[in-house]
Amino acid sequence: MTLKKSLFAVAATGAMLLSSAVSADDKITIGVSYPTPTHAWAAGMNWHAEQAEKRLEALYPDVDLVLVNSPDPGAQASAIEDLVSVNQIDALVVLPFESEPLTDPVLNVKKTGALITVVDRGLSQPGIEDIYVAGNNPELGRVSAQYMKTRLKEGDNIVVLRGIPTLIDNERFDAFMAEIEGSGINVLDHKHANWNRDDGFEVMQDFLSRFPDIDAVWAQDDDIAIGVVAALKQAGRDGDGMFVVGGAGMKETIKSIMDGDELIPVDVLYPPSMIATAMDVTVNAFKSNGPVAGRYILGATLITPENAADFYFPDSPF
């Protein structure tokens, strides 16, 4: 094991020497590492990463983007090591599976002198990344609550369907509740629907049985919202100005917003395309004459019928 490790270290050092030699011939290699898509949002991210690869490589012939996805944190750590040793990357764009186990592997890449861009999930040690690109979870909650306030008046009732119990869910929910507070809108109850259509359907069915008067639903997520809408239609309570606010930016949802759906009139963006933003910024670090290092926190844009077309990607799986 130790022999293997030291052999690997020798190989890696060799690779590093090589990489400095290779960069002399002006080819910029950028590794892009993210989890294997196993749910719709991640599949969308995969699609956007592939699109950005095609676009950027066509734009800059001397840029080579290498996309790698990995099924678990261990595999991702190995994939990142391979990007350094095999592809001799000049920059790494990484959406870490989990913060803890990937901090060291990314730090090792940093030591080779490569530029580091971290997407969505931060590393557990500050200062490793040169560029950070992420969506804004608290803002997603806040924007949703602000929209609720424009549509509802004092004494109106809403129910909240939350995601999987995680930090992300808490950030969204706490910001939503903070913004709703003092508006006089009653949050009747909140339950976890695990970012899942089936759970969204069942939780909403139970909310409908339990509360005779619901004026709006915050579903937080487009998948949950689909379940919620099915439950509302089943119970025949989809009229009377009832509306559902989801989140993320699923293409079907955006399409129906474009078509003027009244049940889901808006959506709040938490885009899987943020990986493309990160790739753009990273390439710009080599191409732009302006500085690019820093933190890019994307807005949680409210998608309405007016701007929906800008966020509609019919070919994406999400």
Next chain:
Amino acid sequence: MAETTAGETKNSRLRNFDFKTMGPAIALLILCIIGFSLNSAFLSEGNITNLLTRSAFIGIIAVGATFVITAGGIDLSVGSMAAVIAGIMIIVMNNAVETLGTGVATVLLGCGCSVILGLGAGWVNGFLTTKGKIEAFIVTLGTMGIFRSLVTYFADGGTLSLDFDLRGTYRPVYYEAFFGLPIPVWVFIIVSIAGWILLNRTAFGRYCTAIGSNEAVARYSAIKVDRIKTWTYVIQGLCVALATIIYVPRLGSASSSTGVLWELEAIAAVIIGGTVLKGGYGRIGGTILGALILTTIGNILNFTDMISNYLNGTMQGLIIIVAVWLQRADWGRKSSKE
């Protein structure tokens, strides 16, 4: 005086009988009382209908699981199997729209496809377990992973959605009622009755029990053990196919998150119902009650905000353990000794 003794014996006999066989029914009754006391809307027609319809998926799968478990096997692949069957059904129906249109024919094609896939997947599990001589736990753990990743692959990591017009044709299968009961509930009832007859009134059912209690003895008794065991997995596959046929019209979609953990819910329903996990004794009636209990717990937790959301799993776990404890502990024997 004589009357009271008679009353007491009757009482203890009742208790003896009650907890062993009626345990699940009592647990369900207690749950319903709790639900009603929390909110009277619990017993509203709408909620009861929702509960029964929701139980149908797990219930139908659990009826199949009762056979597998009674014969001493286990099937961990049912949740993933449901997901992959749903996915392939949707793909087949979407592709058939051009040739067959959006009518009943396409839906029937999808359903037929589902049944064939279910039977086939069940047969593969059974064949590998019996002829392949691999433990059922390992075989179905393997197929669980295979089915789950296949649906992810077919959906390109995203969600497979049924053609919108076709959804209109297929939708009534989940949402429409027939003599006051939604169609999924009817399917559940028919599957339950068929399952009960098969397990309790046929040679096949007795063979399952015999194999589950002692496979070697069953073999010496000239029971075709491999064939019977394979059949239990085929029945399980058929049940999964039927559950999928009523699941797809609900939301018209399948993804990698479809049917996650259904296998454990189905197994829990079977065990709550009084079937013995190591085989040799099975009860269809209990399984049905087990499925209802599981769905009711989830429903009740949605009806109250007294319990932190984070503790939902704790409540479910406690109730499962208590429900099984009620029927396993030596209640009857102790009271009869006294």
